[in-house]
Amino acid sequence: MTVPLTLMAELNRVTRQEQPRQVDRRERLESFPMTPSLSGRHLGHSFGSVTVLDGIDFEVSAGETVALLGPSGCGKSTLLELVCGLRSPDSGSIEVAGEATASGRLEHCAYMPQKDCLLPWFNAIDNAALALRNRGRSRTTARKEADGLFRKFGLDGFQQSLPHQLSGGMRQRVAFLRTFLSGKEVLLLDEPFAALDAITRAELQEWLLPVLADGSRTVLLVTHDVEEALYLADSVLVMSARPGHVLERVESPRDPSLSRTERVTTAGFTSLRERILGLLTGPVPGMEHPPASQESSRGSSLPGPTGSTG
Amino acid sequence: MTQQNHRRAVTLTNWLLPGLLLLLLLGIWQLAASTGFLADQLGLEEFLVPAPAGIAEVLWQDRSLIADNAWVTLTEVVFGFLIALVLGLATATLLHLSDLLRRASYPLVVASQTIPIIVIAPVLVVWFGYGIGPKLAVVALICFFPITVNTLDGLQSVDREKVKMMRTLWASRLQLFTRVEAPTALPYAFSGAKIAVAVAVIGAVFGEWAGADRGLGYLMLQDNAQLMTARLFASVFVLSAIAVSLFALVTVLERRLLRWR
Numbered sequence: 001m002t003v004p005l006t007l008m009a010e011l012n013r014v015t016r017q018e019q020p021r022q023v024d025r026r027e028r029l030e031s032f033p034m035t036p037s038l039s040g041r042h043l044g045h046s047f048g049s050v051t052v053l054d055g056i057d058f059e060v061s062a063g064e065t066v067a068l069l070g071p072s073g074c075g076k077s078t079l080l081e082l083v084c085g086l087r088s089p090d091s092g093s094i095e096v097a098g099e100a101t102a103s104g105r106l107e108h109c110a111y112m113p114q115k116d117c118l119l120p121w122f123n124a125i126d127n128a129a130l131a132l133r134n135r136g137r138s139r140t141t142a143r144k145e146a147d148g149l150f151r152k153f154g155l156d157g158f159q160q161s162l163p164h165q166l167s168g169g170m171r172q173r174v175a176f177l178r179t180f181l182s183g184k185e186v187l188l189l190d191e192p193f194a195a196l197d198a199i200t201r202a203e204l205q206e207w208l209l210p211v212l213a214d215g216s217r218t219v220l221l222v223t224h225d226v227e228e229a230l231y232l233a234d235s236v237l238v239m240s241a242r243p244g245h246v247l248e249r250v251e252s253p254r255d256p257s258l259s260r261t262e263r264v265t266t267a268g269f270t271s272l273r274e275r276i277l278g279l280l281t282g283p284v285p286g287m288e289h290p291p292a293s294q295e296s297s298r299g300s301s302l303p304g305p306t307g308s309t310g
Numbered sequence: 311m312t313q314q315n316h317r318r319a320v321t322l323t324n325w326l327l328p329g330l331l332l333l334l335l336l337g338i339w340q341l342a343a344s345t346g347f348l349a350d351q352l353g354l355e356e357f358l359v360p361a362p363a364g365i366a367e368v369l370w371q372d373r374s375l376i377a378d379n380a381w382v383t384l385t386e387v388v389f390g391f392l393i394a395l396v397l398g399l400a401t402a403t404l405l406h407l408s409d410l411l412r413r414a415s416y417p418l419v420v421a422s423q424t425i426p427i428i429v430i431a432p433v434l435v436v437w438f439g440y441g442i443g444p445k446l447a448v449v450a451l452i453c454f455f456p457i458t459v460n461t462l463d464g465l466q467s468v469d470r471e472k473v474k475m476m477r478t479l480w481a482s483r484l485q486l487f488t489r490v491e492a493p494t495a496l497p498y499a500f501s502g503a504k505i506a507v508a509v510a511v512i513g514a515v516f517g518e519w520a521g522a523d524r525g526l527g528y529l530m531l532q533d534n535a536q537l538m539t540a541r542l543f544a545s546v547f548v549l550s551a552i553a554v555s556l557f558a559l560v561t562v563l564e565r566r567l568l569r570w571r
Contacts, residue, residue: 081474086477086478106478109478113475117472119472120571121493130476133485134481134482178479
């Protein structure tokens with residue numbers, strides 16, 4: 001069980017920065033060796049007769065955040081399960097930090113599910129410290145380690161609250177903190193903010209960006225929200241409808257000096273958003289025009305067939 | 311203030327309404343029995359149709375006899391229930407952990423509930439004698455099913471997403487069980503335990519009827535044979551009181567342990 005940084009060192013480093021700076025990741029990434037931390041080759045997977053993934057290729061460098069964007073049911077969640085070693089692919093190969101076996105990949109990946117999955121019988125700090133407890137830390141030590149990040153992540157004062165006493169946004173923060181405290185270098189986030197209202201979602205995106213941008217973790221983020229993908233990730237993998245494959249890799253525009261509202265309204269950002277939406281709603285084979293139902297009322301959110309495989 | 315008032319109102323409706331209903335029913339019974347109306351209608355002697363006041367009188371007069379026998383039955387119920395609890399929780403856990411075992415033995419668990427207690431109890435007495443053994447076996451047999459089935463349902467209802475999350479957070483199989491599966495199953499186990507304590511007294515009485523020289527069930531059998539109907543009813547009353555108290559005890563324990571709900 002090798003962890004790149006010991007948790008305490010990391011905690012010190014993270015808490016030292018009072019105001020997390022928005023770092024330009026391109027600049028920072030140049031200092032990293034450009035070996036992919038995470039890669040998939042010709043990945044294919046089926047459930048029974050339904051082909052979910054069909055020849056996926058992708059690469060994520062160490063410290064990078066990559067978003068997987070696609071309509072519901074395109075196999076995004078299945079892809080995450082394959083990457084973190086909870087499933088083995090039918091065909092193709094996946095490597096995480098040099099490990100190709102499912103159990104090897106599991107050693108390096110922490111998974112944050114769509115629902116917050118907080119355990120209702122533990123208070124917020126024990127939920128956040130779950131991975132530490134699982135690794136054999138005593139309750140006191142685990143709580144102490146989690147406590148520093150509670151302050152840093154805007155959760156101070158809620159340590160003793162039970163999950164049902166927290167708002168949706170707070171619960172999601174605790175769930176992220178729990179994933180973060182696993183000490184694993186690869187974080188797999190499955191539509192972490194999908195269940196939140198638009199305002200809270202924007203707030204949490206703004207909150208998450210500096211945490212992801214500090215580059216200590218490699219992040220694969222699944223979302224069906226184009227804006228979220230472009231805002232949070234270094235690059236966006238646009239996926240087709242089922243059977244899913246990668247349509248295009250889009251680099252997202254970076255300008256750390258801008259606030260979220262400013263950034264999402266720049267010309268570069270909006271034109272990329274339009275292009276991705278075009279890719280996703282583009283002519284479906286055998287259909288001249290995209291069906292009218294794909295005009296979504298949820299702004300940049302993607303429509304798609306209802307289904308839970310996505 | 312308003313919350314306190316609200317709580318007071320809830321207590322009022324929770325206790326006062328059932329109490330009033332009970333009083334009303336007892337009043338009607340008292341009236342119907344003490345005027346001789348019931349006995350007339352049934353064509354019976356009046357002493358065979360006791361009124362509540364008469365039952366209370368017998369309960370007071372024979373209090374030490376009834377208490378001694380009630381203590382015997384209570385012991386059978388409590389220990390029989392505890393045996394079923396241990397065996398039920400262990401069985402549910404085992405069946406949850408092994409797919410093969412669950413498929414193989416689940417029908418047997420169901421079958422255990424279809425055994426007619428009245429038939430099996432005399433056989434147990436033949437095998438194990440007049441002591442407490444057969445009674446414990448009958449009570450445990452009757453309690454085993456609701457506890458096992460409910461707990462197993464609870465263990466099987468665990469959220470798959472939580473399991474995935476735990477597996478990526480370094481959890482061992484044991485940690486998955488103690489931190490996620492067991493707490494998920496706990497409310498289910500309590501539902502099973504509440505059903506079990508309520509029926510446990512029936513098991514104890516059947517066990518005593520099959521062969522005993524003490525206990526409320528034994529006393530009822532004697533009183534029935536000697537046409538002491540009032541004391542028979544007094545025993546039934548004590549038996550119900552035992553069941554209700556044990557049920558309340560489990561409910562209190564449930565509230566204390568399931569604070570997060």
